[in-house]
Amino acid sequence: MNKTKSLQTALIHTDYTAPEGFAAFPSAIHHASTVLFKDVAAMRSGDWKEKNAYTYGLHGTPTTFTLEARLAEIEDGKHCLLAPSGLSAISMVDFALLKSGDDVLLPDNVYNPNRELGRWLARDFGISARYYDPMIGAGIAQLIQPNTKLIWTEAPGSVTMEVPDLRAICAAAHARGVVVALDNTWSAGLALRGFDLGVDIIMQALTKYQSGGSDVLMGALITRDDGLHERLSMAHMRLGLGVGADDAYLVLRGLPTMKLRFDAHDAAARKVATWLAARPEIHKMLHPAFEDCPGHEIWKRDFSGAGGLFSVLFDARFSEAQTDRFVDSLKLFKIGYSWGGANSLCVPYRIQAMRSHWKEEGTLVRFNIGLEDPDDLIADIEQALGAMV
Numbered sequence: 001m002n003k004t005k006s007l008q009t010a011l012i013h014t015d016y017t018a019p020e021g022f023a024a025f026p027s028a029i030h031h032a033s034t035v036l037f038k039d040v041a042a043m044r045s046g047d048w049k050e051k052n053a054y055t056y057g058l059h060g061t062p063t064t065f066t067l068e069a070r071l072a073e074i075e076d077g078k079h080c081l082l083a084p085s086g087l088s089a090i091s092m093v094d095f096a097l098l099k100s101g102d103d104v105l106l107p108d109n110v111y112n113p114n115r116e117l118g119r120w121l122a123r124d125f126g127i128s129a130r131y132y133d134p135m136i137g138a139g140i141a142q143l144i145q146p147n148t149k150l151i152w153t154e155a156p157g158s159v160t161m162e163v164p165d166l167r168a169i170c171a172a173a174h175a176r177g178v179v180v181a182l183d184n185t186w187s188a189g190l191a192l193r194g195f196d197l198g199v200d201i202i203m204q205a206l207t208k209y210q211s212g213g214s215d216v217l218m219g220a221l222i223t224r225d226d227g228l229h230e231r232l233s234m235a236h237m238r239l240g241l242g243v244g245a246d247d248a249y250l251v252l253r254g255l256p257t258m259k260l261r262f263d264a265h266d267a268a269a270r271k272v273a274t275w276l277a278a279r280p281e282i283h284k285m286l287h288p289a290f291e292d293c294p295g296h297e298i299w300k301r302d303f304s305g306a307g308g309l310f311s312v313l314f315d316a317r318f319s320e321a322q323t324d325r326f327v328d329s330l331k332l333f334k335i336g337y338s339w340g341g342a343n344s345l346c347v348p349y350r351i352q353a354m355r356s357h358w359k360e361e362g363t364l365v366r367f368n369i370g371l372e373d374p375d376d377l378i379a380d381i382e383q384a385l386g387a388m389v
């Protein structure tokens, strides 16, 4: 990251140069499967791993290289690889770093498909996958075995919102030579500097804030370490994880406004959450900026913002049928997964089925606060609470 400009300016002023004789801000969209070489010598000397040589569409085009460079800059990293979804970026890490006989540690609140990936690795690939309390902090040292190769972290967990102590987890992991991967999607790389806390690999689901349009699926892995990047690149190549040029362009198009959107989501979410937290129907406000949220103090120490995603636990006197009715009664909030787009979303979760350890009572409902006027969203929630009883 160029330290002479703020992140907001860096998101707008890029190093992209338009073709000779043509000047415009947007990056060009290059479609290609076959890439042409000027002669056989050039073909033979082309190395797909070199980002300055184009060899085949799957290994990158000027459009995808531009996006990778920009994403690495946002996280203050050095390398970036794109994948066709956030989930495929997650699985790329596992396939790059784990082999039969190895062990991976995942937080108990991990993004559920990542949990399912762990089950698959354990069942069919001879890799042990163990789940730890996301609030374990330095205690993770006790779980690290000689065959532990990778620790996944998520900050915060994207449904139950615990904020982990990344510094403590990374210190314990590095003392034993274990790689730490962070799913940093919640803060889009804007509100949490993962590498500064010691993380080795940052994963982003670009599907959320980077695209901002609810219309793209894409993921990214960002690293500083050349050796790790090389291992990830080999998995990227072997698995054939290319992305489409038009989708890469849509993400590029979203980046200049990303921080403004993120800050607007953040302000609106805190307004809605403040109102909701005072309601008698709500037992706990699981928003990292609120004291109820496990890891709130860590959030204050490590984060500079919060974005639009939070959850609540309804008071246990409300049945699941009632909280379902609440969600069904919302008009502006739509029912659907994901976040980071302009539209507000709401999803009820059955947490017991997703966790090994979950002691809390009351139904959990997750809100993604979009870019609508927060007062309209509050009015919508108020009428849906009225319809619930």
Ligand SMILES: Cc1ncc(COP(=O)(O)O)c(C=O)c1O
Residues within 6 Å of the ligand: 085, 086, 087, 088, 111, 158, 183, 185, 186, 205, 206, 207, 217, 218, 219, 337, 338
């Ligand atoms: C925390 C988290 N990580 C990763 C992903 C995966 O992203 P994608 O939907 O692009 O596969 C999601 C998607 O919802 C997510 O919530």
